[in-house]
Amino acid sequence: MNKKYDFHTIENKWRPYWQAIDLYKTGEDPQKPNYTILDYFPYPSGEGLSVGHCRNYVPSCIAARYKRMTGYNVLHPMGWDAFGLPAENYAIAHHIHPRESTAQFAANYKRQMQLVECSYDWSREINSTDPDYYRWTQWFFLLLFKRGLAYQAMSSQWWCDQCQTILANEQVEHGRCWRCDSPVSKRDLMQWHFKITAYADRLIADLDTVNWPERIKTMQRNWIGRSEGAEVLFTVETSDVPKTSDVYEIITFTTRPDTLFGVTFLALAPEHPLVGEIGTEAQRTATSAALSAGVANYIQSTRRLSEIERQSTERAKTGVFTGLYARHPFTDEPIPIWVADYVLPGYGSGAVMGVPAHDERDFAFAQTYNLRIVNVVNPDETGPDETACFTGYGRLVNSGPYTGMDSAAAITAITADLSAQGKGRPRVTYRLRDWLISRQRYWGAPIPIIHCSTCGPVAAPEADLPVRLPEMADFAPAGDGRSPLARVTDWVNTTCPQCGGAAQRETDTMDGFACSSWYFLRFASPHEAARPFDPEAAARWLPVDTYIGGAEHAVMHLLYARFWTKVMADAGLIDFVEPFSELKNQGMLHSAVDGQKMSKSKGNVVTPDEVIARHGTDALRLYVVFLGPFDADVIWDDVGIRGITRFLDRFWRLAHSGFDAKAQSGKESEEFERERHRVIKRVTADMEGYRFNTAVAALMEYLNYLHDHRDVPADQWQQALESFAILLAPFAPFITEEIWQTVWGHTDSIHRQNWPTYDEALTTAVTARLAVQINGKVRDHITIPTDMAEAEIRQLAVNQAQRYVNGRTPHNIIIVPGRLVNIVV
Template sequence: MEKEYNPKEFEEKWYKYWEESKLFKAEDFSEKPKFYILVMFPYPSGSGLHVGHCRNYIPADTYARYKRMQGFNVLHPIGYDAFGLPAENYAIEHGIHPRESTYRNIENFRRQLKMLGLSYDWDREFATSDPEYYKWTEWFFELLFKRGLAYQDRSFQWWCPHCKTVLANEQIIDGKCWRCGTPVVKKELKEWFFRITHYADKLLEGLDRIDWPERIKSMQRNWIGRSEGAEITFKGVGPDGTEYDLPVFTTRIDTIFGVTFLAIAPEHPLVMKLTREDKVEEVKKYIEEALRKFETERLSTEKEKTGVFTGCFARNPFTDELVPIYVGDYVVYSYGTGAVMGVPAHDERDFQFAKKHNLPIKIVISKDGSLVETLEEAFTEDGILINSNGFSGLRSDEARKKLTKYAEEHGFGRGVVRYKIRDWLISRQRYWGAPIPIIHCPEHGAVPVPEEDLPVLLPDEVDFSPRDTGESPLANDPDFVNTSCPICGKPSRRETDTQDGFACSSWYFLRYADPHNDKAPFDKEKVKYWLPVDLYIGGAEHAVMHLLYARFYTMVMYDAGLIDFDEPFKKLLNQGMILGADHQKMSKSRGNVVNPDDVIKEYGADTLRAYILFIGPLDTDAPWSTEGINGVNRFIKRMWNLFIQLEDKSTTKEKPIEKEIELITDKMIVKVTEQIERFKFNTMISSFMEWLNFLSKITQEDAEVMETKAYREAVQTFLTMIAPATPFVAEELYHRLGGTGSIHKKEWPKPKGIYKEEYVTIIVQVNGKLRDKIEVEAGSELEDVLDLVKKSDKITRLGIDFNKAKYIFVKDKLINIVA
């Protein structure tokens, strides 16, 4: 057999062997402890995988292989998030059916995933566009509908006047249609929603029970946006003197006596009734411009508040004073009540707004209760009320309680809890998605399709190009649309909207436990055995979409008695991005995308895998480097060239250095195990490099050391421990050196206790104050110490932004976080 390192000779051979022998098959109800590790499944785009995908898949696969060798029954599945806008757009652009392009892309993805050596249980593979899968996506829609959590209502959506279609947020670039560049506007349509707001408090509470990155939990908390405050009803006075109720939500009712204007949302139904005739054109023009803006832009606290005076006024119920009403784009009707009070003296942006529009600035709170005549800037802190009638002299916190009680007693207000989160808009006017299983009967209204008639199949022969009516292309197919009511049998119309692709991905992790079940979405006992997911790895960009929706679905299922847990993912890791060699995000337009096919063709899969692990800490971005991958390739070749020499050697020699070999081997077992457990894959590869340097050095000093028992055992341990990272070369060398079966079935090495690590206690300070003490390995660098600090409950509850903090570090003694 060849002695030269040639991965093309054995990589395909070994993957075929692993697949045929079902080496990575997960066993339901095994006596072994279970471990469910999952990566966010890919969308099978036409361009296939690039090396950025590997940043997620390879570390996850390395850990899955490690856990198997530790004796765990590992579930490590893969599937494809195959429905959605990109596939439909690709099909429209290329004139082919989205089913054809999607499944062709899946074949390519599957080829690439196997080429990378990923140890998936392929028996559990599925795509969300499989009828056997989306039957149950439809079933879950009906579950929510029957539980009062799915409803239909009218709402505004982004609309391209040129393409005559509704657009998703990701299809809008700088406020314009991605396809034609036309500025988009809002169009009112009847839509389906999921009542995720019903679970707002549960979603918040659950965050305290899961091991997720703090920034992801913080993003979800902010997105849900729970606020305690008061709702106060102002009276809007129309041009003819008619009064209209204008409820306003505020968390600062203690500033109510300082209100000098009201702002209402451009979408507010009363906006034109509260607009004077001479202001109509100006207000309409402002509204038109406002509705072109994204809500995130309108709600941004960074932008200046803008607005236009309607010519009408509102009456403050606490003072009976009239204040001008403005239409302001920073007010969104779907948030709160669609109206907010302006208090220039005690809000920075209201202060600037008042200056611009020459509005009064009434100071009603001061730091110590003393009267203040003027302000150079808004005073936004709590303090003591002044100029507030009988409430003057109260502290802000006390005043908020008493003012709310006063409003309740006098019938114009109440204490309320508000949330920023809105119900989930689930319907899409698109073809390539899971149909919404609803029949619209003229007598019985919206009726769910009987369960025995699921799935509602997507028709193949349909013009899937967008309609100028804003309806789904499914409305083009009379055979699909026309049906009868399941209750009364009268002619009825089938719902033509399809479900948001996130509905498919909100439960897929449950299907892996029982992917071939045609009687139910899953078997309860199998789900009880496998779920929740022990480790979930994926991008932080899904923080307030997929990760939030999956938690919502899980809680609904828990309440419905389908499962016995209410959080789907115990631990979450976010991988960083692999940037182009130019340090920019990889994209076709920049020409900096690296195809794994090309890398494997040149270097082999093991080099790519080891480089992805070595490129930097898992949760940070790192640029692709040809020099870097060449260095890793030299390491793999050095390992091969050194260990292949043992192929023809016996273990007949005894040498004094054997004790040192055993000591170093024991040290590396401890070190590498600790690194992989902490997901420190980059330092793990460094440890293997260090270990290889030692083994190479001692053979250069005395070639006969390779014929000792200690050296042979060290190499066997080395190969066993590097096998999760570089599975092909480890398997090949294992067999070349006389191994039987598969190296991936070997037990993870345990230290003999020869090497004793030394630990030291480090003081953890925040801004110079002692906050905790932690035990670390002697000589640990700042990066490793920080990893442990971030896991300290005493530190995480302080809400430190570790990316912006500065550090004073004294090795083995102290770390001071300056936040």
């Protein structure tokens, strides 16, 4: 008699069994090739996992299982990126130490992942807040420091009032903190930076060597924002008054040296270092005292603007004339110097040569303040258009000796002449800024630097690592812009490793993204005590073959990790320069309630726990991938999972009672065997291409086929069912194991079986059904042997479609082998 399909009992039965046989342990068979499938390093939050997270972890698990069954040693690990602001903010709010709260959250994530039966090798679990881990994060900091890639500088940086810390450029979205979404402002602080800009060109070039979504590569290229151009030097006229320095020089950056003769003003960012000095200079001349006050007022009012307002492109551009003039490097003409808030302090040199005729922003500014507009480039085809600005390339006019040249030639010539005269030089600038890693917060890896009044910043000795995070009862930021660590005086006060004098520890902690910039290496040898990783293990498992995660880290983690990897390669620690050979972005899962991303605050979360309680782990896993293509955004629909539970039920019943001795014809069926080969072929191809949704559809079709074709010999029937079960096993580990072992009596796990193979020759039928078209419209069908000659097919088709041909003469007949015949009349 049939046993009812009771997924709870089955799950409880097999979980401990797989644990006992170490099913997911990383393979070490030297005969097999190695393969690493890695998920993004998750940040365990108090909300726990939703079914949305399963869009990431279930496909990677299915892929890992597939790889194991096709003969690979597979490394599929999991760990916790547990330092960071939300954990700390939560801890402060709930009066609990972040160590405890993150341990709880990580444990909950792990419990849920195990509930979903994600096939991670838990013996390799890591945690970035473990001193045995952050010890090596600090070690890498020192590696960068020793290589001149970590430096301290006073800079004006994004400050989040809510989180009470500095943020990197990448971590500010639309003028808001990426973590707490509150508006950010600028603050001047001494900060540690990593010199990622030194790697900008390599970060662009090596994108061509990785198999990543084109979208992500484009985002990275845009973010790095390389532009070639020239620096142009303007000297400042200071009349006859005494100068505080000999000559003032303003360096501007332009990508369009060909427009140099169109410069009608200079614009400095309000933060430009010369603005203050120029103000002082202007003050000395009685006539411009009013002007000077104007500049001061203007800078004041700019400061009051929030960054969102300041950066809005909607807002009219504002500025103020300084009363001073610079000299044009070629014509010596006086050029008025303005301060304008549309000029960004952090890009180029924070100064712009204003060419209103050929730059939209300069044009808008010139119109507002009635500045001259001098056209120096004409479009090639049409004449000049004096009413609007022309930003394209063309032919030069009004440009002295360069008149008549095309833009490209003029760019080369003008840049060369500027260089020759010492008034400029070729220059490449990047939108990318150096990575600011100082955080004025408690819950992070301490920066392992000791400040000595005589030796300056000194690396903490390697033997002293880890520099442990001191215990603190109150780790909330004081709001003074300093890290809470600054209050732990006996931790701060130490001796200089170089001179032995009194010294102080650096009190800032590292950005959490430092931890995730090398974690993939740690998984190769997670228990290594003497080194960050065992180079042999790293060579075996890295770079990561397939990296799976969402697109949200396109310019943060993915850029930082690439940078660190290149630094490590330069230091001779590893022999690859890209950490992730292949990247796959899963689509997001939205709530059916509001179409939004699931989150507790929106109250639209569906948890794997509740779905598993109702429908079982197998159903959840299948449904998550069946909802839609791996990389497409989909909406969770509570009702649709019924299709999956019916499918599993049907398999259960067929495996128990499908075999009906009386119905057996006893004759092997060729067609039946062909269908088996075809489903293996389809599912295998879909697995390779991460088309899990159509793989499930193929399995459903095959099960429907089996259901309707039970009149074959017992052996053939059993072989078909077993093939089906193995193909289904990566998706539905429980039901397949139960049937494999308990119903069919096998004594080893189905998950250790080889992936079934197919014979290409057996996948094609001996007869084909062709569509017969008249002028491209399907009118009839013919069934023919696949080896029928074309002439015969032609004849057959014409005869068959006689009534549609209707006496007309076919003047063309097109045959697409195996598909159709098109008769053109």
